[in-house]
Amino acid sequence: MLEKKFEIIRYANCWEDTEILLKALSIKKSGKYLSIISGGDNTLSLLTEDPDLVVGVDISPAQIALFYLKIAAFKNLSHDNVLKFFGIVESDERIEIYNTIKRDMPEGAQIYWDNHPGIIKKGIIFAGKFERYFAIFRRYILPLVHRRKTIEKLFALNTRKERLEFFKRNWNNFFWKLIFRIFFSKFLMGHLGRDPEFFRYVNEPVAVNIKWRVDRGIINVPASDNPYVDFILHGNFKVCLPYYLRKKNFQKIKDRLDRIKIVQGPVEKALILRYDGFNLSDIFEYMDYNSFKNIYGQILRSAKKGARIVYRNMLAPRESPPEYKKFVVSHAGIAREFLKRDRAFFYSRIVIEEKL
Numbered sequence: 001m002l003e004k005k006f007e008i009i010r011y012a013n014c015w016e017d018t019e020i021l022l023k024a025l026s027i028k029k030s031g032k033y034l035s036i037i038s039g040g041d042n043t044l045s046l047l048t049e050d051p052d053l054v055v056g057v058d059i060s061p062a063q064i065a066l067f068y069l070k071i072a073a074f075k076n077l078s079h080d081n082v083l084k085f086f087g088i089v090e091s092d093e094r095i096e097i098y099n100t101i102k103r104d105m106p107e108g109a110q111i112y113w114d115n116h117p118g119i120i121k122k123g124i125i126f127a128g129k130f131e132r133y134f135a136i137f138r139r140y141i142l143p144l145v146h147r148r149k150t151i152e153k154l155f156a157l158n159t160r161k162e163r164l165e166f167f168k169r170n171w172n173n174f175f176w177k178l179i180f181r182i183f184f185s186k187f188l189m190g191h192l193g194r195d196p197e198f199f200r201y202v203n204e205p206v207a208v209n210i211k212w213r214v215d216r217g218i219i220n221v222p223a224s225d226n227p228y229v230d231f232i233l234h235g236n237f238k239v240c241l242p243y244y245l246r247k248k249n250f251q252k253i254k255d256r257l258d259r260i261k262i263v264q265g266p267v268e269k270a271l272i273l274r275y276d277g278f279n280l281s282d283i284f285e286y287m288d289y290n291s292f293k294n295i296y297g298q299i300l301r302s303a304k305k306g307a308r309i310v311y312r313n314m315l316a317p318r319e320s321p322p323e324y325k326k327f328v329v330s331h332a333g334i335a336r337e338f339l340k341r342d343r344a345f346f347y348s349r350i351v352i353e354e355k356l
């Protein structure tokens with residue numbers, strides 16, 4: 001049943017702070033890394049640190065098709081045209097561009113995209129269910145809470161002190177408090193954004209916790225340096241591009257695309273070699289504790305000494321199971337510091353564990 005639901009694009013972009021991931025993984029030149037694909041942005045970003053191999057893995061055929069398309073675009077297009085094709089810059093030539101790059105994808109991905117010209121026309125960065133959820137928020141809810149002027153002011157505040165003052169005075173009004181109760185309830189998030197299935201292992205009061213994290217993020221992190229807030233509030237990357245799309249990273253990624261190998265299936269399927277590090281997104285939240293324990297053990301066995309295992313908790317608590325604690329050291333202090341300045345501030349915890 002779950003497999004069927006994975007066949008829509010759920011995440012057109014990665015909603016996990018790339019710069020924090022790169023620091024947390026502490027990538028070695030010529031190392032081998034496993035990375036959950038999701039929107040593909042962070043998997044591509046790993047290439048900027050010059051590893052030998054990045055194995056991208058995702059259980060969802062649709063996310064894989066999206067990743068192949070992003071790779072084909074990077075391979076064949078200039079930076080300007082990638083921005084046009086993806087939807088960041090206006091263009092009515094996206095179908096023509098698609099026709100010039102599609103042959104660089106395997107047949108399955110071509111069939112997927114040949115059947116979804118509407119998504120391509122609009123720009124692929126808007127394609128996910130998660131992005132559509134934010135679009136509903138931006139169009140129908142946000143205007144009830146803040147005027148455009150107030151929203152734009154947020155992007156002009158440079159210091160934490162300014163943001164704290166602004167938050168207390170202008171931002172944290174009655175409607176801001178109310179929307180979290182409604183819009184971020186388990187029920188609505190499950191039906192509009194995340195899959196209800198994904199909330200099975202969550203026991204905490206979702207809305208209260210998310211509000212606390214978002215408030216902390218608004219105060220701690222400048223919006224002008226935050227592609228996630230930019231996309232949520234502007235509906236596009238208008239003031240800050242995600243790391244993989246920045247001009248200074250573009251050529252490095254383009255030149256190293258052949259170091260990516262793609263595996264479609266559960267993460268275990270990619271555990272065919274010994275890795276120097278793992279970007280595991282928050283996949284452990286979507287499984288029961290016993291499956292998590294089992295998969296964590298397999299990951300540990302395919303980790304080289306010193307390999308970092310990096311993952312996130314959003315709602316369900318996950319960290320190395322007790323029986324594996326003696327095989328890893330947890331960099332909890334560093335991870336807590338990262339969390340304080342996490343640009344994608346919906347998460348409760350970043351976990352960084354290192355194989356001993």
Ligand SMILES: C[S@@+](CC[C@H](N)C(=O)[O-])C[C@H]1O[C@@H](n2cnc3c(N)ncnc32)[C@H](O)[C@@H]1O
Pocket residue numbers: 006010011013014015016036037038039057058059060063265266267268281282283286
């Ligand atoms: C776990 S979701 C979370 C999304 C994430 N928070 C983000 O910002 O992009 C990321 C991706 O993991 C994939 N996924 C979930 N469970 C997986 C598993 N056990 N093995 C491989 N991929 C998995 C999903 O298909 C999805 O594309």
